[in-house]
Amino acid sequence: MTAIxxxxxxxxxxxxxxxxxxxxxQLAETGAGQLSLRAIARELGMVSSALYRYFPSRDDLLTALxxxxxxxxxxxxxxxxxAVRADxxxxxxxxxxxxxxxxxxxxxxxxxxxxxxxxPGYRAPQDTVASAMRVPAALLRPVHDAFDADRLRSPLxxxxxxxxxxxxxxxxxxxxxxxxLAPGLSEDAVARALIAWTQLFGMVTFELxxxxxxxxxxxxxxxxxxxxxxxxxxxxxPD
Amino acid sequence: MTAIxxxxxxxxxxxxxxxxxxxxxQLAETGAGQLSLRAIARELGMVSSALYRYFPSRDDLLTALxxxxxxxxxxxxxxxxxAVRADxxxxxxxxxxxxxxxxxxxxxxxxxxxxxxxxPGYRAPQDTVASAMRVPAALLRPVHDAFDADRLRSPLxxxxxxxxxxxxxxxxxxxxxxxxLAPGLSEDAVARALIAWTQLFGMVTFELxxxxxxxxxxxxxxxxxxxxxxxxxxxxxPD
DNA sequence: TGTACATCAGTGAACGCGCGTTCACTGATGTAC
DNA sequence: TGTACATCAGTGAACGCGCGTTCACTGATGTAC
Numbered sequence: 001m002t003a004i005x006x007x008x009x010x011x012x013x014x015x016x017x018x019x020x021x022x023x024x025x026q027l028a029e030t031g032a033g034q035l036s037l038r039a040i041a042r043e044l045g046m047v048s049s050a051l052y053r054y055f056p057s058r059d060d061l062l063t064a065l066x067x068x069x070x071x072x073x074x075x076x077x078x079x080x081x082x083a084v085r086a087d088x089x090x091x092x093x094x095x096x097x098x099x100x101x102x103x104x105x106x107x108x109x110x111x112x113x114x115x116x117x118x119x120p121g122y123r124a125p126q127d128t129v130a131s132a133m134r135v136p137a138a139l140l141r142p143v144h145d146a147f148d149a150d151r152l153r154s155p156l157x158x159x160x161x162x163x164x165x166x167x168x169x170x171x172x173x174x175x176x177x178x179x180x181l182a183p184g185l186s187e188d189a190v191a192r193a194l195i196a197w198t199q200l201f202g203m204v205t206f207e208l209x210x211x212x213x214x215x216x217x218x219x220x221x222x223x224x225x226x227x228x229x230x231x232x233x234x235x236x237x238p239d
Numbered sequence: 240m241t242a243i244x245x246x247x248x249x250x251x252x253x254x255x256x257x258x259x260x261x262x263x264x265q266l267a268e269t270g271a272g273q274l275s276l277r278a279i280a281r282e283l284g285m286v287s288s289a290l291y292r293y294f295p296s297r298d299d300l301l302t303a304l305x306x307x308x309x310x311x312x313x314x315x316x317x318x319x320x321x322a323v324r325a326d327x328x329x330x331x332x333x334x335x336x337x338x339x340x341x342x343x344x345x346x347x348x349x350x351x352x353x354x355x356x357x358x359p360g361y362r363a364p365q366d367t368v369a370s371a372m373r374v375p376a377a378l379l380r381p382v383h384d385a386f387d388a389d390r391l392r393s394p395l396x397x398x399x400x401x402x403x404x405x406x407x408x409x410x411x412x413x414x415x416x417x418x419x420l421a422p423g424l425s426e427d428a429v430a431r432a433l434i435a436w437t438q439l440f441g442m443v444t445f446e447l448x449x450x451x452x453x454x455x456x457x458x459x460x461x462x463x464x465x466x467x468x469x470x471x472x473x474x475x476x477p478d
Numbered sequence: 479t480g481t482a483c484a485t486c487a488g489t490g491a492a493c494g495c496g497c498g499t500t501c502a503c504t505g506a507t508g509t510a511c
Numbered sequence: 512t513g514t515a516c517a518t519c520a521g522t523g524a525a526c527g528c529g530c531g532t533t534c535a536c537t538g539a540t541g542t543a544c
Contacts, residue, residue: 008486008540015487031359033272038530049532050488058531117355118448120270129453167460177454194455195442195465199434201450202441209357211440214368215416216433221406226434233472247507247519254520277497288499289521297498 016054018044023065027109032062032119059122066124067131069110074134076103081138088239089146090231096138097200097227104204115205136197137181143193144182146236152189153235166191189235196230255293257283262304266348271301271358298361305363306370308349313373315342320377327478328385329470335377336439336466343443354444375436376420382432383421385475391428392474405430428474435469 005013022040030036037058041048055061080099084091104111113119114132146152166174166187174187174194182190203226206212207219216222244252261279269275276297280287294300319338323330343350352358353371385391405413405426413426413433421429442465445451446458455461 006541011487029359031272031356033270034359034530036530037532047489048530049490049534052532053487112356115444115448115450117270117351120268120273124449132450167464169457170460170464173455173461191461191464192468194461195438195468198441198445198465199438200441202437202439202444203434205354205441205444206437209354210363211354211371216412218408221409222412222430222433225406225409225430226437229431229434229472233468245508250520273497275497276499286522287497288501288523291499292520 012054019051019054019061020064020068023061024110027065027113031109032113032116035062037061062119062122063125063127065110066113066128069107069114070128070131070134072107072110073100073103073114074131074138077135077138081142089142089149089151090236090239092142092145093139093231093234093236094227096135096142097230100135100200101204101207101223104208108208111204111208115201116209133181139197139200140177140182140185140190140193143189143234143236144185147182147185147189151237153237192234196234199226199230251293258290258293258300259303259307262300263349266304266352270348271352271355274301276300301358301361302364302366304349305352305367308346308353309367309370309373311346311349312339312342312353313370313377316374316377320381328381328388328390329475329478331381331384332378332470332473332475333466335374335381336469339374339439340443340446340462343447347447350443350447354440355448372420378436378439379416379421379424379429379432382428382473382475383424386421386424386428390476392476431473435473438465438469 019040022043023035026035026039026043030039035058037051038048041051051061055064077096077099080102081092081096084095118124143152170191171187174190177194178185178187178190203219203223207216207223212219212222258279261282262274265274265278265282269278274297276290277287280290290300294303316335316338319341320331320335323334357363382391409430410426413429416433417424417426417429442458442462446455446462451458451461
């Protein structure tokens with residue numbers, strides 16, 4: 001066992017990547033449900049059974065693709081947020097939101113793999129959750145920072161007749177989430193961020209899956225507007 | 240040609256329905272991508288080619304299922320909203336939101352057919368759009384009524400440092416939507432309703448597709464809370 | 479450094495399935511006179 | 512009312528495809544002495 005990678009190891013790593021990138025290309029044509037090992041093998045000029053040296057089954061390949069895609073969108077969002085770190089929490093939040101949409105539009109089929117209809121018969125193993133949490137974590141970070149700097153407001157609750165208290169179970173859930181991703185952040189702020197998170201992905205999903213066709217098309221301005229509105233709702237003051 | 244339906248006509252209508260309901264049952268097991276005419280025929284005890292007397296192709300069957308599903312969720316939302324008509328606009332709005340979630344949870348695979356990943360290779364024909372608009376229309380109706388009764392507020396804009404004006408293209412789009420679904424309703428109100436609409440479906444989609452697993456599970460309280468928050472955001476005062 | 483053995487990648491055939499769609503046909507139902 | 516003809520539902524075979532997975536195998540690469 002040496003530290004230097006043998007030719008075999010290098011070949012294996014490279015071919016593993018090639019299989020995954022071929023699979024990604026095929027996702028674009030067929031959708032995850034009909035992703036075909038035989039078609040991948042064909043495109044790579046291999047015999048289909050050879051793929052079993054790399055992935056023990058179709059589901060394992062799918063899992064690898066899902067983890068890669070979660071990591072890709074997570075990294076994109078983290079990078080966008082970090083790039084404007086100096087500009088303040090609201091800038092980081094909006095940069096992260098934009099990065100979600102941009103990545104989704106650039107990789108619609110991988111986005112569908114993550115956030116679209118679950119693949120029938122496939123159950124995601126536990127391995128995917130850490131990668132899946134990167135986007136929510138990246139969204140929560142600037143909210144957390146703003147909170148710690150005492151620059152987070154709750155505009156809605158203060159302006160409306162009867163502010164709504166968080167139901168107790170939701171408080172617990174928000175507390176759990178804060179404990180893992182943003183220790184010390186108030187449950188109210190977590191709940192607001194969750195609502196903004198679902199709005200963001202609802203909007204991107206509708207755009208990609210065609211619900212906006214006709215009415216809100218192109219969606220650029222709607223996206224920008226909704227994002228600012230939700231940043232307000234979350235309580236992020238102008239930087 | 241008589242007004243009385245012949246035995247043939249009745250048999251045809253019944254079998255058409257049976258084919259669709261069998262197809263719906265199979266959606267639950269396989270997903271729309273692998274919906275199989277042969278499997279449907281098998282379950283009905285027919286030969287697969289016989290289905291071509293009823294639907295000229297697999298895509299036409301899919302279209303019929305999609306239209307039926309849009310009409311089903313549309314009717315459910317309209318009924319829920321109408322049932323509390325006397326209670327005021329906010330009650331109608333929240334009843335409509337709850338009906339979306341309830342229907343989605345009762346018919347997860349039909350929901351996925353409408354709002355999930357588009358079926359690869361399938362292009363929805365124009366026939367679906369009228370049915371698809373029923374839910375947005377039903378959501379907009381109480382907002383419109385509240386607006387006409389001068390009981391619609393814009394809490395966020397008034398309480399924040401710098402209220403955001405609608406970008407011009409979004410104003411046009413909102414105007415178009417209002418012209419069709421809610422003549423006279425302000426563009427600002429339409430934009431708010433659109434944001435709430437995307438939040439609602441983002442939340443329901445995440446719940447059904449498993450993004451809440453672990454963190455916000457069960458989602459009942461989160462749903463109720465988010466719905467009230469968005470009703471506030473839309474500007475619907477307590478009835 | 480050279481050789482013997484172990485590891486592993488990739489082959490090719492096979493198993494046992496599945497699919498949408500077309501076509502010529504039989505036999506029942508409906509219609510016009 | 513009865514008969515001739517037209518319409519239509521459903522059959523069964525066929526075309527030409529596709530799939531995931533297993534298995535015994537060849538031959539190249541890597542390792543230990």
